[in-house]
Amino acid sequence: xxxxxxxxxAEIDRDTPMTRxxxxxxxxxxxxxxxxxxxxRLFS
Amino acid sequence: xxxxxxxVVVVYLFWIVYDGLRRSRGTDKVDGYFLANRSLPWWAxxxxxxxxxxSAVTIVGTTGQAYATGLRFIQFYFGLPxxxxxxxxxxxxxxxxARVYTAYEYLERRFDVRVRSLASFLFLMGRxxxxxxxxxAPAVVMSAILGWSLPVTVLAICVPMxxxxxxxxxxxxxxxxxxxxFIVVGGMSAAIVILLxxxxxxxxxxxxxxxxxxxxxxxxxxxxxxxxETYTFWSGMIxxxxxxxxxxxxxxxxxxxxxxxxSIDEARQxxxxxxxxxxxxxxxxxxxxxxxxxxxLFQAPPMLFNRAYDARVAAGPHGAEYVALEREFGAALxxxxxxxxxxxxxxxxxxxxxxxxxxxxxATIVKETTGDSRYNDVxxxxxxxxxxxxxxxxxxxxxxxxxxxxxxxxxxxLNALATASIIDFYRRHFVKEASDxxxxxxxxxxxxxxxxFASVVAMYSANQGxxxxxxxxxxxxxxxxxxxxxxxxxxxxxxxxxxxxxxxLAGMAVVLAVAFTTPIAFxxxxxxxxxxxxxxxxxxxxxxxxxxxxxxxGRAGRPASDLG
Numbered sequence: 135x136x137x138x139x140x141x142x143x144a145e146i147d148r149d150t151p152m153t154r155x156x157x158x159x160x161x162x163x164x165x166x167x168x169x170x171x172x173x174x175r176l177f178s
Numbered sequence: 179x180x181x182x183x184x185x186v187v188v189v190y191l192f193w194i195v196y197d198g199l200r201r202s203r204g205t206d207k208v209d210g211y212f213l214a215n216r217s218l219p220w221w222a223x224x225x226x227x228x229x230x231x232x233s234a235v236t237i238v239g240t241t242g243q244a245y246a247t248g249l250r251f252i253q254f255y256f257g258l259p260x261x262x263x264x265x266x267x268x269x270x271x272x273x274x275x276a277r278v279y280t281a282y283e284y285l286e287r288r289f290d291v292r293v294r295s296l297a298s299f300l301f302l303m304g305r306x307x308x309x310x311x312x313x314x315a316p317a318v319v320m321s322a323i324l325g326w327s328l329p330v331t332v333l334a335i336c337v338p339m340x341x342x343x344x345x346x347x348x349x350x351x352x353x354x355x356x357x358x359x360f361i362v363v364g365g366m367s368a369a370i371v372i373l374l375x376x377x378x379x380x381x382x383x384x385x386x387x388x389x390x391x392x393x394x395x396x397x398x399x400x401x402x403x404x405x406x407e408t409y410t411f412w413s414g415m416i417x418x419x420x421x422x423x424x425x426x427x428x429x430x431x432x433x434x435x436x437x438x439x440x441s442i443d444e445a446r447q448x449x450x451x452x453x454x455x456x457x458x459x460x461x462x463x464x465x466x467x468x469x470x471x472x473x474x475l476f477q478a479p480p481m482l483f484n485r486a487y488d489a490r491v492a493a494g495p496h497g498a499e500y501v502a503l504e505r506e507f508g509a510a511l512x513x514x515x516x517x518x519x520x521x522x523x524x525x526x527x528x529x530x531x532x533x534x535x536x537x538x539x540x541a542t543i544v545k546e547t548t549g550d551s552r553y554n555d556v557x558x559x560x561x562x563x564x565x566x567x568x569x570x571x572x573x574x575x576x577x578x579x580x581x582x583x584x585x586x587x588x589x590x591x592l593n594a595l596a597t598a599s600i601i602d603f604y605r606r607h608f609v610k611e612a613s614d615x616x617x618x619x620x621x622x623x624x625x626x627x628x629x630x631f632a633s634v635v636a637m638y639s640a641n642q643g644x645x646x647x648x649x650x651x652x653x654x655x656x657x658x659x660x661x662x663x664x665x666x667x668x669x670x671x672x673x674x675x676x677x678x679x680x681x682x683l684a685g686m687a688v689v690l691a692v693a694f695t696t697p698i699a700f701x702x703x704x705x706x707x708x709x710x711x712x713x714x715x716x717x718x719x720x721x722x723x724x725x726x727x728x729x730x731x732g733r734a735g736r737p738a739s740d741l742g
Contacts, residue, residue, distance in 0.1 A: 146216055148441040149271055152450070156263045159453045163259045166457055170252070170398040177391025
């Protein structure tokens, strides 16, 4: 099958570490969980 | 519905098809048709990933569940952010470097053609049936609300979706998804504004929260460790993690979305977009359901939201009792309204319990009269609110949003079904050497076939309880086992093809046995499936000679165990 029109291989393989983004994801999820728990307790 | 609302819906359906066709440029080759020439930006892929998950089931079923039980369904998504990180580190670079069309192609490189074909077959069966249920959700409800027959409603959703997916391929699907996401989120936000406006005429925002909280609807987190409970913190975090790993890592309908991204970085960013946005977005939808509950504390709701059997019940042996129940229901609603206005917690909870008992009795009468033991009105709550309480014009937009959600979720799945059929079966087993034009033609044929297949399944999947659960239950039958075989493939060098093949079959068998003979909640099936496949697969592999090193994987020439 043809691969005409594809992005160049070097572009496709661009691979940068994203450790800071992963940490941000975890911190935000933890914050949401804590807020949800407090919210439930506050209004139950 | 007002004429203006009908015009909005019809114009929207035509616009979606037109725009999908306009996006079909560049899809005259198989690479373009299935992978959009790996040219899409991360935000478009990310929105498409979220649109594929956010089906009409999400709008109709999730709001209904929140109306009935509150925010606790949010726990289902707790494993998602972590799963996205794991996948960003592992399979995203892996599949992208491999230049594969389907996730299952890799299983042949690592094991053999049996494992690839079995995994792809499991995907096709599971996904085709759950696609049918995904389509049934809006079709069943909208046919009752709009007064259309079920086949007509199914066709109103399926025909536009099949047309733009068949002609435009994944590129049309992705760009249509982007627009549909905006319509869905915009529509839900407008509904929330209307709900808040109605509620704040009666009570303050704080009082509204206390009323919802008094009934337990704001208790989003349940820390009990009980495997029989469907939604707990632990089932979401552990079972949900395995489900999300399997769904986004092994389900072609998701893998194909991020394979269309321009680069590994952009594919990662598209997944991490879900990691950031999915839980808040689900909270928005669940909150809508809770607000509908509070709204109906002050505006009389129907005794049952699904009125499909009204005439039969009235003419049946319990007709008189049903009429008496409706009077009793009206009195109970008034007591509840008064207690809610006066914020008398004890009286409010007593009246709310009375309302619940009357509704239960009414549902029992419907079941006894009609013989429909699965009768359920959860999925009718939000559509009833839309059609009876929203202003003209907005009703049309919300109905269009439900159709949009149905099509955006289904278009991606349809394209993935066609991809797996053609790449893993047709090209692999039947016609190995043919022109690009030939493969493109049969790919379009496969898209039409699966679209029609799912339409037929949709017509037979009506009234199966809360539809969001039905979809996830279907998925959980095979997701865990698929994840197990990918763990064997990617994380171990010792696993053999025979071990993986029999491990996969054993995983499926155990999950089916657990599902039908134990009360263990379905989220745990994903964990059980994965563990059984890995245990049986490794056990059998250790009885055999070690496999020869896997063939080179991807143009970067990296070995199978190197996760980049």
